Amino acid sequence: MESPFGSLLYKMLEKRYGPIFKTNLIGKDLIVSLDPDVNHYVLQQEEKAFHIWFPDSFMKLLGEENIARCYGSLHKNTRNLIRRVFGPENLRLVLLHDMQGAVDRCLSSWRDSPSIELKPALSSMIFGIAAKWMIGYEASVLSGDLWKNFDAFNQGLLSFPLNFPGTAFYKCMQGRNNVMKTLKEVLDERRKKAETPERMDFIDVIVSELNKQNPALSENLALNVLFLLIFASFETTSSGLTAALKFLSDNPKALKELEEEHQKILERRADPHAEITWEEYKSMKFTSHVINESLRLANVAPVLFRKATQDVQIKGYTIPEGWIVMICPPAVHLNPTTYEEPSSFNPWRWKDLSEPIGGSKDFIAFGSGLRLCVGLDFARLQMSVFLHFLVTKYRLKVVSGGDMVFGPGLGFPNGFQVQLELKNKLSL
Numbered sequence: 001m002e003s004p005f006g007s008l009l010y011k012m013l014e015k016r017y018g019p020i021f022k023t024n025l026i027g028k029d030l031i032v033s034l035d036p037d038v039n040h041y042v043l044q045q046e047e048k049a050f051h052i053w054f055p056d057s058f059m060k061l062l063g064e065e066n067i068a069r070c071y072g073s074l075h076k077n078t079r080n081l082i083r084r085v086f087g088p089e090n091l092r093l094v095l096l097h098d099m100q101g102a103v104d105r106c107l108s109s110w111r112d113s114p115s116i117e118l119k120p121a122l123s124s125m126i127f128g129i130a131a132k133w134m135i136g137y138e139a140s141v142l143s144g145d146l147w148k149n150f151d152a153f154n155q156g157l158l159s160f161p162l163n164f165p166g167t168a169f170y171k172c173m174q175g176r177n178n179v180m181k182t183l184k185e186v187l188d189e190r191r192k193k194a195e196t197p198e199r200m201d202f203i204d205v206i207v208s209e210l211n212k213q214n215p216a217l218s219e220n221l222a223l224n225v226l227f228l229l230i231f232a233s234f235e236t237t238s239s240g241l242t243a244a245l246k247f248l249s250d251n252p253k254a255l256k257e258l259e260e261e262h263q264k265i266l267e268r269r270a271d272p273h274a275e276i277t278w279e280e281y282k283s284m285k286f287t288s289h290v291i292n293e294s295l296r297l298a299n300v301a302p303v304l305f306r307k308a309t310q311d312v313q314i315k316g317y318t319i320p321e322g323w324i325v326m327i328c329p330p331a332v333h334l335n336p337t338t339y340e341e342p343s344s345f346n347p348w349r350w351k352d353l354s355e356p357i358g359g360s361k362d363f364i365a366f367g368s369g370l371r372l373c374v375g376l377d378f379a380r381l382q383m384s385v386f387l388h389f390l391v392t393k394y395r396l397k398v399v400s401g402g403d404m405v406f407g408p409g410l411g412f413p414n415g416f417q418v419q420l421e422l423k424n425k426l427s428l
């Protein structure tokens, strides 16, 4: 299985227009950069010569005050609040345990089904886990409406921004408004409670911040951040995992090595039914290579935008103040100078490459610089835990589908239908 993007496309674009060129692709003058050095430079210049930018229609969907409009200490403080729940410390102490139960239950609920539509099933599983740690959401407490409204939001996300009844954009806005109403109700309810719980979800973190004399952020910003976090958590990770499972199902050798890594973890334990420890998670080297390779090829975030805040000279080009630069991660990830046979799924290549933990010039699946994805540790842990339970307990059988397209986000036009077969009935 090759990348849905094909390195050829980027080669053709580069040959025809050069590594940096001007276009009007989204109805606005912008500079497209296929050059890894320029991309790296621009991302490192956040809050200096550039700042993050999104098209107006997308900004509208993120809300008037949102994290993309936060700079300096407000941005830093907002990220710190998010990291109190989704940073490595809480992942190690609390979420690792929680995720395992949720993943195990979810996989066993798929067992008797003749066909599982993988991407939405993964989205729903991750939504359940993430929403619990954002707003204490339990499916039984709030009805499935929250999920339905997020889904409506997602469906119209890349639609033409015509906001009147019947259009996809209108439904998307309605979905967002309904979710925001629920989030506000949950926040108001929580603010009435006097005591601070021992284990805080993101709403508790917000409440304790808003109760301070000089809160780091406003209620409106907090609610918009919450909205983005819930959405970003399930949509991106489920796409990445679906792509990983497709690549693995097409590469039996890689799947076998992954199974062996996880089998060894079980064998080293005194009790094979014990939970994954943080040390075991950190020892999953091949799993980490599979995740890097899948995200390199899948390009879940296919474009990143930045706006120049001053004239910038780079590599003989001038980027004028006010212009938008469109960074294309696929051009970086499919660059044959860095990655041999760039379109092939080859997790072993990562044995010789350094781990791109905080983003690097050649790996920007999670961005880089000040705007590096704040959920990357959560996403990597979620993917690893899922792969562990999957390969130690089940065989994944492809029923149908699995094609991937780029349009402009990663899509699965005919879905990806799979079936689970228990490996060893005694292991349950």
Ligand code: HEM
Residues within 6 Å of the ligand: 052, 067, 068, 079, 086, 228, 229, 230, 232, 233, 234, 236, 237, 240, 295, 300, 301, 304, 305, 364, 365, 366, 367, 368, 370, 371, 372, 373, 374, 375, 376, 378, 379
């Ligand atoms: C495979 C999964 C994921 C991928 C590929 C991904 C990708 C990205 C990328 C590329 C950016 C940078 C955007 C830019 O620079 O313009 C970003 C930022 C962000 N991501 Fe993720 N993400 C993932 C998972 C998550 C999760 C699980 C969460 C939440 C728990 C999350 C929350 C965010 C937030 C809030 C930002 C904005 C950070 C800021 O502006 O400082 N992401 N993500």
